[in-house]
Amino acid sequence: MKNSQLYKGSLNTIIMKLLEEQGRMYGYEITQKVKEITKGELNITEGALYPALHKLEADGLLDVEVEKVDNRLRKYYKLTEKGTTENVNRLAELEEFIKNIQTIVNPKLSY
Amino acid sequence: MKNSQLYKGSLNTIIMKLLEEQGRMYGYEITQKVKEITKGELNITEGALYPALHKLEADGLLDVEVEKVDNRLRKYYKLTEKGTTENVNRLAELEEFIKNIQTIVNPKLSY
DNA sequence: TGTTATGCATAAGAAAATTATGTATATATT
DNA sequence: AATATATACATAATTTTCTTATGCATAACA
Structure with a gap:
């Protein structure tokens, strides 16, 4: 993946x-979904994803349900109530951040 | 500063x-310019800025000229030829990254 | 039967910030 | 005159958040 350091910090917001x-989604599903949406341009590594999911869960923002499908384990995550609230804030912050970056690197597009 | 972790990785591109x-600009001037452009929303810390400038210079992307103004030191930086080329690439990558993020968090705006 | 896909996880290391601190001069305030 | 704020640089310790590498296990495909 190129420009990987750019999306530092935005992974949690993407997940939420x-x-x-x-x-609800399970980990592997999230990686595939992101790959699909971005036409293969953004690939979330497992080493980034799983620790992130665990932290979000530990912080009370996600709930997890374990299921066995085709004899393979899946951990389905969903937003808690707290997570839903927090998601609104983080999305707003991300939008604001993008707007600021745009203002700097592409003044023409900012109005 | 809010959402500080979001701009990890984009600092170099902002500077360039x-x-x-x-x-050409000197360090302190860059922090003030960014603050001004983003209406105080993005504040580059000195601990991030100066090491970033030094690294860009070490990588041959920036040239530096030291001047004394009002008995105070200023280090003016400007893009080298290599830096100018590299800047084009990094801007393109940043735009691409932003587009990808937008596609994920705000599908309505992506087309 | 070996490779690819699915599905989880963690450890070691690197990158890039924050926070705290230090030095020094100039200007504004009280 | 004393003090605070602004200007201007710098670095060290720490933290956050990734990458890379590795490990385990089952299913599907060639």
């Missing part, structure tokens, strides 16, 4: 946004 | 873009 949209 | 625009 997808969970808000999809209701 | 401003230098491209302004011709």
Whole structure:
């Protein structure tokens, strides 16, 4: 993956946004979804994803349900109530951040 | 500063873009310019800025000229030829990154 | 039967910030 | 005159958040 350091810090917001949209998802599903949406340009590594999911869960923002499908384990995550609230804030912050960056690197597009 | 972790990785690109625009700038001037452009929302810390400038210089992307103004030191930085080329690439990557993030968190705006 | 896909996890290391601190001069305030 | 704020640089310790590498296990495909 190129420009990987750029998305530092935005992974948590991406995860939460997808969970808000999809209701619930398991880890591997999240990586595939992001790959699909970005046409292969953004690939979330497992070493980044799983620790992030665990931290969000530990922080009370996600709930987890373990299921066995085709004899393979899946851990389905969904937003808690706290997570839903927090998601709104983080999305707002991300939008604000993007707006600021745009103002700097592409003044023409900012109005 | 809020959402500080979001701009991890984009600092170098911000610096180079401003230098491209302004011709040459010194460190403190960069922090003030960013604060001004983003209406105080993005504050570059000195602990992030100066090491970043030193690294860009070490990588041959920036040239430095030391001047004394009002008995105070200023280090003016400008893009080298290599830096100018690299700036184009990094800006393109940043735009691409922003587009990808937008596609994920705000599908309505992506087309 | 070996490779690819699915599905989880963690440890070691690197990158890039924050926070705290230090030095020094100039200007504004009280 | 004394003090605080602004200007201007710098670095060390720590933290956060990734990458890379590795490990385990099952299913599907060639």
